[in-house]
Amino acid sequence: MYISTPITALQRTIHRIIGSLYGVILAGGIIIIWPNLYFLLLVLIIFAGLTLWSRAFSALYYLFVTFMTASVIVLLAILMRHTDLTPNYLITERIVFTLIGSIISLVVSAILMPSNEGKDMLKTYRRYLTLFIVDYRKVSDVIDENLIDTNSLNSIYKTTEYYQSKLPIWRYRLFFNVFIYRSLILFLHRIHNMRMLTHILISGLDNLQNLEKNKDKENNVIVTDSSFLALNNYLKQNIKLTIAIIRNLQKLDRDEALELYIQLRQLNDEFNKEIEQLKQHNLKTLVITLREIETEISHLINGPIQHYLVLKHHNLDIG
Amino acid sequence: MLINYIRHDLEGVYTAELLRGSLSMLLAALILLNTEFTPTSPYILIVALYGLRSITRDSFFKRLGNICISLFLLIAVLVITTYLGQTHQYLLNLILTTTLSTLTVWALTVGNKFSGTVMFMSVFAIVNFGMGMLDVNHEINLLDLIFSSSIGGLCVLLSVIIVPIIGFHWCALINMCFYHDLKALCNTVIQAHDYGNFSNLTIKERNKIITYESSLIRTTEYVRQSTRKGLYKDLLNDLVLVICWPANHTDKNHLEHVNIIRKSTLSLILELLNQKNHIPTEHIENKILELEKLLNQNFNDSFCNGEMKTHLKRLINKVGDLIQWELINKYNLQDM
Numbered sequence: 001m002y003i004s005t006p007i008t009a010l011q012r013t014i015h016r017i018i019g020s021l022y023g024v025i026l027a028g029g030i031i032i033i034w035p036n037l038y039f040l041l042l043v044l045i046i047f048a049g050l051t052l053w054s055r056a057f058s059a060l061y062y063l064f065v066t067f068m069t070a071s072v073i074v075l076l077a078i079l080m081r082h083t084d085l086t087p088n089y090l091i092t093e094r095i096v097f098t099l100i101g102s103i104i105s106l107v108v109s110a111i112l113m114p115s116n117e118g119k120d121m122l123k124t125y126r127r128y129l130t131l132f133i134v135d136y137r138k139v140s141d142v143i144d145e146n147l148i149d150t151n152s153l154n155s156i157y158k159t160t161e162y163y164q165s166k167l168p169i170w171r172y173r174l175f176f177n178v179f180i181y182r183s184l185i186l187f188l189h190r191i192h193n194m195r196m197l198t199h200i201l202i203s204g205l206d207n208l209q210n211l212e213k214n215k216d217k218e219n220n221v222i223v224t225d226s227s228f229l230a231l232n233n234y235l236k237q238n239i240k241l242t243i244a245i246i247r248n249l250q251k252l253d254r255d256e257a258l259e260l261y262i263q264l265r266q267l268n269d270e271f272n273k274e275i276e277q278l279k280q281h282n283l284k285t286l287v288i289t290l291r292e293i294e295t296e297i298s299h300l301i302n303g304p305i306q307h308y309l310v311l312k313h314h315n316l317d318i319g
Numbered sequence: 320m321l322i323n324y325i326r327h328d329l330e331g332v333y334t335a336e337l338l339r340g341s342l343s344m345l346l347a348a349l350i351l352l353n354t355e356f357t358p359t360s361p362y363i364l365i366v367a368l369y370g371l372r373s374i375t376r377d378s379f380f381k382r383l384g385n386i387c388i389s390l391f392l393l394i395a396v397l398v399i400t401t402y403l404g405q406t407h408q409y410l411l412n413l414i415l416t417t418t419l420s421t422l423t424v425w426a427l428t429v430g431n432k433f434s435g436t437v438m439f440m441s442v443f444a445i446v447n448f449g450m451g452m453l454d455v456n457h458e459i460n461l462l463d464l465i466f467s468s469s470i471g472g473l474c475v476l477l478s479v480i481i482v483p484i485i486g487f488h489w490c491a492l493i494n495m496c497f498y499h500d501l502k503a504l505c506n507t508v509i510q511a512h513d514y515g516n517f518s519n520l521t522i523k524e525r526n527k528i529i530t531y532e533s534s535l536i537r538t539t540e541y542v543r544q545s546t547r548k549g550l551y552k553d554l555l556n557d558l559v560l561v562i563c564w565p566a567n568h569t570d571k572n573h574l575e576h577v578n579i580i581r582k583s584t585l586s587l588i589l590e591l592l593n594q595k596n597h598i599p600t601e602h603i604e605n606k607i608l609e610l611e612k613l614l615n616q617n618f619n620d621s622f623c624n625g626e627m628k629t630h631l632k633r634l635i636n637k638v639g640d641l642i643q644w645e646l647i648n649k650y651n652l653q654d655m
Contacts, residue, residue, distance in 0.1 A: 041348040048368050049341030056333035071368060079361040153556060154536060161533040164526070182522065189525045193517040196563040203560065204626060285626045292516055292565040299518070 012061065013102045019065020020098040026066065027073035028091045040078050047071035069094065121170075121184070122309055124163070126250045128191050131159055133246050135198045140239055142205045143232050152199060160192045183304040190303075194296045201289045205235075208283075231283060234271045238290060241267065245297055252310050257301050261294075268294055321492070322499045326534055329496075329541050331487025336371075343367045343478035347471055358458040359467040366393065366471025369439045371478065372432075379483055386479055389436040390472040396440045397447050397468055398461055404451020405459070416444045488543065497538045497551060502592055504531035505585040508562055513578040515567035532559055550641045557634035564627050577627060580614060584631045588638050595642045596649070607639045 030043055051067040054060070073094060135152065167185065174181040208231075241264045248257035268290060275283050300306065328334055347367030351360060370390050377385065396419070403412040419441035426434035451459070489496075507527045514520050520528070535555055542548040561584070566577040587610055591603060614628045 041352070044364070044368075045341050045344040045348060048344035049337040049339075051368075052340040052371065053333045053337035055336075056328045075361075075364055075368065078364070153559065154540075157529075157533045157536045160529055161537070164529060164533070185522055185526075186518075189522070189529070190518055192529060193563060196517065196559065197565060200560055200564065207626065207629075288565050288568055291568040295516070295567065296518065 013106055015060075015062040016065050017098060017102055019062035020069050020094065022062065022066040023069025024073065024091050024094050027070040027077070030070075031074065031077045035077070037078065040074055044071060044074045044078065047074060121305075122252075122313060124166075125187070125305060125309060128159075128163065128188065129246050129250050132191050132194050132198070133243050135195045136239060136242060136246075139198065139201055139205065139235060142202050143235055152202075156192070156195045156199065160188070160195075163188050180304060180308050183308070187300070187303060187305045190296050190299060194293055197289050197293050197296075201286060201293075204285050204289065208286075230271070230274055231286070234267065234274075237267055238264065238271075242293070242297065245301070249300060249306060252306070252313060254301060254306055254310060261297060261301055264294060264297070322496050325489055325492055325496050326500075326538075329489070329493070329537060330485075331489060332485060335482055335484055335486050339478045339482045340371055342481060343371050343474045346474040346477055350470055350474070357463060357467070358454075359460065359463040362397065362464060362467040363471045363474070366390070366397075366468045367474040369393065369443075370472055370475040372435050383476070383479060385432070386475060389433065390475060392436055392440055393443065394465065394468040394472060396444055398464055400444045400447040401451040401454075401459055401464060402461060404448040405454055405457055407452065412444065412448045416441060416448070419444050488541070493538055493541050494547070497535060497542075498592060498595075500531045500534045500538065502589060504528065504535065504558075504562075505589045505592075507531065509582050509585050509589070513574070515569075515574050515577075516565055517563040519567075528562065532562070546644065547641075550637060550644060554634060554637040554641060557630045557637065561627065561630050561634060564630075580628065580631060583613070584610060584635055587635060591638060591642055595645060598642065598646075600643055600646065603639050603642055607635050610635055 027043075027047075031040070034040075047067050047070050051064065051071055054063040054067050057063050073091065135156070138152065167188075170181060170184055174184070208228075241260055245257045245260045245264065248254075248260065268287075272287055272291075275287055344364070344367055347363050351363050354360065370386075370393055372386055372389050396415075400412060400415070403415070419437060423434070423438045423441045426437045507524060511520055511524045517525065517528075532555075535551075539548060539551040539555065542551060561581060564577060564581065566574045587606060591598065591606065611632055614631060
């Protein structure tokens, strides 16, 4: 959690102030209640370990500051036992100087650092859309009878977890824009859902291909050859269109994305009709899944995040 | 609380660091208590507290080497800045402090593994300059300072040698974590209102589901027994698909069916998991058969081609296999 913008500086400063206060209260209480040297050394030993341990909670930077502050105060209290300095002095000085340091860091970061939260959000937006494109391309691999990537589920959850863990940072960045913050969460969940739907699609296609391979053995036609051909052609067109829409969303070209979306909807309608005519119930899950992805795409095109980013970047060269 | 702790430190890396940090401080405190107190004695504690760096995945000797370099740099800064303070060389200290501060920001930005060292070097460049300035009578002898700091450094090195491992394996606690999250996930889905699409759930429900699913997948990676790991993976593959199975763009009947079969299967899983330690094997088999029968005989509609049912059947069978495997393991251990 390094400082890249004034907002992250603000976030870090808030954590530092909260952590310092907690640390001062914790250590101050211990020093005042039980100032025995051996006890203080024992507390210092525990706090030293906890300082290193608290880094496990990377989003809770204040936890690290709390234990760090507490161990520094206990350390100084031990070392200054033979001086005129009192624990009260250490505690009040720590709070006052933390506040002064925080104000200086905030002012400097506000003056020197560029305000690029919008660009950061665009980066996150584009990266997350790219993840869907990468997953959706795997559908073509299955059509071409390549092997299924068995680790894809792991990768979906790893990346979703990564972006979920970044949400507290966005909470600070969009402190005054709760609506956009909530829309960002919705967007992240939507992409997660689309990736999971892709997984369902891949697993459904794989099942169908296994059935197709075994149909001679069982002497039972499950899906006709003509429907298979129609399905393959349709899926290839669908993948091409879907990826083109997502690419346009990444470029913040909403109009072009919308135009392509209308084509995608027409394509889905045609395929649905064809499946109905051929009475191929085995393909229904695929149709439902593709329809679901289509709906999610329409939400992405008309979603507040797309509008917000278009508004923020209308003056920038975003190509 | 324990589950939450393990979830945040599945590799046991930070627990190992907690041990090393406490040990380093314990050694420093023992040395301080058993030696004569001098003006430089505090540096035993200071170096023991700030000298310990997080251990990365390098080999043990490489890690030890990295910590030695880190300690050397920290002690060098302590000595140099104390001297600069004692001799009131403001300009030189300003250049040193500015350089170190810039290096800190750079190291944090690029995620350099020496970032912690550089950060404390820049902190102590300021603190010790002040200490040197306050030391009007030159009570802090630089050789004594090096000596005390080296003792602090020795405490750090000893703690690394005594606790050489990068992390701990939580063994059975990892499984406890898995079952806890699995039950919590089932509970969340059961309690959620009926949905035709994962995006129809509330933000809170979606967040909870994603958190539990991610945690389950991550926990599985740390399981060492290959059979158990395989069972966990198979179970999760079907479970996550079933949870986000789409049912919009169909009819009301199908939507209702999908929700009923999803919830009844997850309820059965929850029931089996809650009684997993004292459940007769026949009872598990009967329950699974009952559910399979229910799925086979009911919930057929024009949108259903049985794919979700296949996943559900596979899921419930995997849960049955897992519980039976757990029971066999438990009795084998008792026999031994």
